[in-house]
Amino acid sequence: MALALAEANPIESIALDVEGVSHRYDVDGKDLQVLDNVSLTIAPGEFVALLGPSGCGKSTLLRLAAGLETATVGKVLEDGRPITAPNPDRILVFQDATLFPWRTVRDNIAIGLEARRLLDTKGYRIDEVLKLVKLEGFADFYPHQLSGGMAQRAALARALVNDPKLLLLDEPFGKLDSLTRLRMQNELLDLWKSAGFTALLVTHDVEEALLLADRVIVLSDRPASIVAEIRVDRPHPRRRDDATLVALRSQLLEKLGISHDV
Amino acid sequence: MSAAVEDTFESAGRRSLTLPFTGIWRNGLFAAGTWALTAVLTYGLPDVITWGATELFAAAALVGAGIFLALSVTVHRLGSVGRTLVHYGPWFIVLGLWLAVWEVLTAKLGWLPKPFFSPPQGLLHVYVTDWDRLLICIAYTGRLWGLGFFSGILVGFAGGVALGWSKRFAYWGMPLLKLIGPVPASAWIPCTFFIFPSTFHASIFLVALASGIPVAILTAAGVSQVNRSFYDVARTLGADNRFLIFKVAIPASLPNVFVGLFMGLYYSFAVLVVAEMLGAKFGLGWYLQFNTAYSAYANVYAALIIMALICAGLVRLLFVARDRLLGWQKGIL
Numbered sequence: 182m183a184l185a186l187a188e189a190n191p192i193e194s195i196a197l198d199v200e201g202v203s204h205r206y207d208v209d210g211k212d213l214q215v216l217d218n219v220s221l222t223i224a225p226g227e228f229v230a231l232l233g234p235s236g237c238g239k240s241t242l243l244r245l246a247a248g249l250e251t252a253t254v255g256k257v258l259e260d261g262r263p264i265t266a267p268n269p270d271r272i273l274v275f276q277d278a279t280l281f282p283w284r285t286v287r288d289n290i291a292i293g294l295e296a297r298r299l300l301d302t303k304g305y306r307i308d309e310v311l312k313l314v315k316l317e318g319f320a321d322f323y324p325h326q327l328s329g330g331m332a333q334r335a336a337l338a339r340a341l342v343n344d345p346k347l348l349l350l351d352e353p354f355g356k357l358d359s360l361t362r363l364r365m366q367n368e369l370l371d372l373w374k375s376a377g378f379t380a381l382l383v384t385h386d387v388e389e390a391l392l393l394a395d396r397v398i399v400l401s402d403r404p405a406s407i408v409a410e411i412r413v414d415r416p417h418p419r420r421r422d423d424a425t426l427v428a429l430r431s432q433l434l435e436k437l438g439i440s441h442d443v
Numbered sequence: 444m445s446a447a448v449e450d451t452f453e454s455a456g457r458r459s460l461t462l463p464f465t466g467i468w469r470n471g472l473f474a475a476g477t478w479a480l481t482a483v484l485t486y487g488l489p490d491v492i493t494w495g496a497t498e499l500f501a502a503a504a505l506v507g508a509g510i511f512l513a514l515s516v517t518v519h520r521l522g523s524v525g526r527t528l529v530h531y532g533p534w535f536i537v538l539g540l541w542l543a544v545w546e547v548l549t550a551k552l553g554w555l556p557k558p559f560f561s562p563p564q565g566l567l568h569v570y571v572t573d574w575d576r577l578l579i580c581i582a583y584t585g586r587l588w589g590l591g592f593f594s595g596i597l598v599g600f601a602g603g604v605a606l607g608w609s610k611r612f613a614y615w616g617m618p619l620l621k622l623i624g625p626v627p628a629s630a631w632i633p634c635t636f637f638i639f640p641s642t643f644h645a646s647i648f649l650v651a652l653a654s655g656i657p658v659a660i661l662t663a664a665g666v667s668q669v670n671r672s673f674y675d676v677a678r679t680l681g682a683d684n685r686f687l688i689f690k691v692a693i694p695a696s697l698p699n700v701f702v703g704l705f706m707g708l709y710y711s712f713a714v715l716v717v718a719e720m721l722g723a724k725f726g727l728g729w730y731l732q733f734n735t736a737y738s739a740y741a742n743v744y745a746a747l748i749i750m751a752l753i754c755a756g757l758v759r760l761l762f763v764a765r766d767r768l769l770g771w772q773k774g775i776l
């Protein structure tokens with residue numbers, strides 16, 4: 182399935198550079214520093230996972246990369262050009278599904294194509310991605326008629342239908358049961374391999390990061406800075422009980438401030 | 444949606460009120476009884492005050508009773524219409540009783556005297572004798588209301604979207620809207636006379652104002668309350684401002700817009716009387732004033748009932764439109 186998608190639409194990927202980014206929010210006149218001098222380089226086609234404690238600024242980093250916000254200090258670049266505004270080449274799958282309640286699943290997925298007036302030429306992709314996320318039977322359902330996991334899958338489909346060059350994923354599998362989660366992880370991996378986009382995945386799940394990513398980056402508590410960067414040089418498909426991965430897992434947990442025996 | 448909240452929890456209890464849906468419709472029989480009672484009292488007791496149409500009203504009530512009698516055995520064959528009739532069964536009974544009591548207190552005992560109170564037969568008399576003038580009035584009012592209401596909600600909606608969307612618009616527009624909003628329609632009469640070329644235009648303006656302002660206020664509130672994440676999602680997917688306004692802000696605020704439309708509908712009816720004070724030659728509002736001036740209160744009540752029925756019909760239509768457009772809300776509300 183994923184292969185078929187890629188063959189029909191060869192996708193170029195883009196490089197993402199975060200250079201010395203610090204970000205502050207203004208909360209009722211008080212300064213809230215969220216990111217502290219974060220620098221990272223993601224090569225075209227690379228799959229990077231972002232780990233960090235809750236509230237450290239992971240979603241904020243993704244919003245900067247998506248162009249929804251501009252960094253207070255520092256630069257965020259795509260292929261060397263500063264990111265100033267959102268662009269459908271870089272698509273963010275939000276932590277909450279945020280489906281439009283007045284649109285059916287199909288019409289939600291169609292938003293990107295509709296907004297770019299591609300519905301006539303690329304409309305067939307909607308059925309493909311519906312199948313990909315196993316929602317083909319729910320195309321005409323309204324969001325309130327979906328389970329949390331189904332809504333999340335619909336949100337993923339809404340991003341994928343646009344053939345992004347950079348896919349920013351904010352805990353996309355957070356609400357899925359463990360079986361569906363495994364399946365979706367594999368689908369994402371297949372898709373990434375065949376389509377070749379650059380992926381930046383925020384997750385709470387150390388194993389998920391290790392199973393999927395080329396590189397895992399660990400952020401500190403707020404204000405977030407990079408505390409560790411671990412390369413995962415194992416071929417896919419990876420096994421959870423792979424000795425290297427097990428070793429990396431305890432290393433990562435330690436960086437996250439959790440002791441070995443968890 | 445129009446059902447009470449209690450309903451969704453006690454639907455089983457309510458069903459037992461209308462079911463079983465077979466055999467004889469007992470409420471239909473009772474309704475036939477109360478309507479027959481009205482007919483008998485009307486025909487049997489002498490009129491203390493003459494209102495006219497005594498026999499006609501008695502006959503009409505008797506026909507009503509006959510219809511209910513027939514329905515009490517056939518209603519089950521009428522499908523959804525039958526179900527609706529059965530649902531309103533208790534209302535039909537009470538309506539018959541109410542007509543009887545009303546008839547007795549006014550025409551038969553005279554406790555509620557002429558001209559301030561009119562029995563149902565008095566209203567019937569008005570409809571029978573003055574129907575041609577009433578029809579013309581309905582047509583005139585319909586034209587005024589249609590032009591005023593639709594131009595009002597159109598401008599109100601467009602203005603509301605602009606106010607909710609644009610900070611600059613809101614800066615200048617919101618304070619004005621808040622000032623204009625509570626001003627009673629009659630206060631506008633002097634300047635409308637000056638501004639508009641004819642009294643008809645001035646009347647349209649008053650109706651438009653009454654219906655447009657609640658639509659504008661609620662649309663503006665709706666648009667400005669739209670969840671920011673919807674805009675973020677749409678923007679990352681490549682939406683331009685046009686898309687954000689027409690495909691995000693407006694659909695998201697449509698529930699609010701409909702609240703405004705309902706309010707505008709009621710206000711537009713309330714303002715009709717004032718609007719038709721401005722030199723109108725026909726119209727229900729004019730009819731009300733004209734007959735009030737002559738203390739012909741039966742005519743006033745008769746026209747009021749027509750207005751209420753038309754208004755209720757329009758509200759019903761608006762509900763249908765809303766259920767069409769906001770079907771997605773069904774599971775949420």
Ligand SMILES: Nc1ncnc2c1ncn2[C@@H]1O[C@H](COP(=O)(O)OP(=O)(O)OP(=O)(O)O)[C@@H](O)[C@H]1O
Nearest residue numbers: 206207208213215234235236237238239240241242
């Ligand atoms: N729009 C905003 N205005 C003000 N403060 C914000 C805003 N968005 C986020 N924050 C603050 O920034 C910090 C980081 O938020 P962010 O959503 O990036 O965390 P996160 O790492 O994604 O957390 P989680 O894993 O729980 O999703 C939090 O303390 C939050 O309160």
Ligand SMILES: [Mg+2]
Nearest residue numbers: 239240276351
């Ligand atoms: Mg987050």
